[in-house]
Amino acid sequence: MQTLTRDHIVQWLKHLAATLEANKDYLTQLDAAIGDADHGINMDRGFKKVLSQLPTVQDKDIGTILKTVGMALISSVGGAGGPLYGTLFMRAGMAVGSKYELTPEDLVAMWRAAVDGVIQRGRAQLGDKTMVDALLPAVEAMQQALEQGGDIIAVLQAGVAAAEKGRDATIPLVARKGRASYLGERSAGHLDPGATSSHLVLKTLLETVTGES
């Protein structure tokens, strides 16, 4: 597949919202172990707001849609997830601009901008046990797949696989940012909720383009 279309993006956002709703309790449980037990609830609330706004922008360009998603999340998720996911989608939207289709290059540039935004906003680094631990390796893997001549699907497959590994790598880590960092050593042995939801964000995009929803 050589292009990701605006309609793919809209489908993806609906699939992501449904997935977050289905995983609400699971994400919340993860967050209860090492956080404040609201990540799943917050993300579900945020994406329900996204769904309610989607009809007003689903015929527009991809940049407008993603920026709308960002603003909806910033104003409804709260916690750390709001500013971080909000910034992720806002920067993605800004990078894409008024396109209706994305090439593999556009796709990687979009995720690069999104992840850079998350890192700037939250000031987390690799190994701090946050969503960055899933997202940064994902972007690197997508870049590599692109350089090896990968199409949309190959790029996303590489990204999802790296995000999954990155997510699982958070298990032994001791948290250094966010509420999990207050737990010190007790945060080791648990998946990070932000890394888990980030993996879902990418996985649902892949599922949308391969038709595996």
Added chain:
Amino acid sequence: MKKLINSPETFVKESMEGMVLAHPDLLKAHYDPNFLYRADAPVAGKVAVISGGGSGHEPLHGGFVGKGMLDAACPGEVFTSPTPDQMLEAARTVNSGAGVLFLVKNYSGDVMNFEMAADLARSEGIRVLNILIDDDVAVKDSLYTQGRRGTGTTVLAEKIVGAAAERGYDLKRLADLARRVNINGRSMGMALTSCTVPAKGTPTFDLGESEIEIGIGIHGEPGRERIPWKPADEITEMLALSIIEDPAYTRTVREFDEAKGEWVDVELTDPPFQPGDRVIAMVNGMGGTPIAELYVVYRKLHYIAEAKGLKIVRNLVGNYITSLEMQGVMITLLRVDDEMVELWDDPVHTPGLRWGM
């Protein structure tokens, strides 16, 4: 679990509505985005003091809106940071032109949402400065850049800073005062039980029948250490000595530099307590603990402070910064000077604190 709510979805709003109906002389509410603000705002010539955070800590923050304390409070969902649109609209509503001070508890969500809100307000020509409260000594490892949580000192800061704003301090002087209160305050808490977030429906952590959690935060997040129950005097000693014997604490926080027009890192150091220090002591209930038990804690705290050469000049005993129905206590000690004591004694009239008027 049984709660006195109608539904998790309507809890925050209905609580706000109840507060306004109970205190129409003090409060008004704005919905979507949600915040409570003082009924006579904006107050001409006065810097507006705004705070906020997750709901579930009442009276903090909404219960401290009124005269001599907060001009506005932005409540998020239970235990979840409020969003920038709330703080932005609150700033627009209560700013008299003298600018706005955001008092922000140090949690990554609160910090980021209040920073985004400050940037938005600034872009509309409203002067905003953000001061962090990060006083919880339970997190011992200073390598964690996230640092210490904002807990009990927040209550004392809102009173002292609110009084100073009422006296006409300008924005910079107010920010300096808030920073000074923060570096002189230390807290630590413990819990006998967890608490249940309405939307979740089950306790946020499991505590055995005879276990207690030392170093809990205010959002139902588990603490640093789980140990078997001890008598109140031993618990009080653990908390008080952790506070009193806490060494100098240095870290960097992010503040907005108006001259440079950008966020900069500021290094802060909390000096340790010394014999001869005058302090305000707060024995704060986490929401579900009987008041009589808080006084048992205060009794022991009094004797410990005396033994350590600290003079308690003022105190608060009660529920001020809670964690829903959690049973537990948080102790806060704030080293004070003459200025802070005067500001503490200044009149205040809010739902959660009232004296002198």
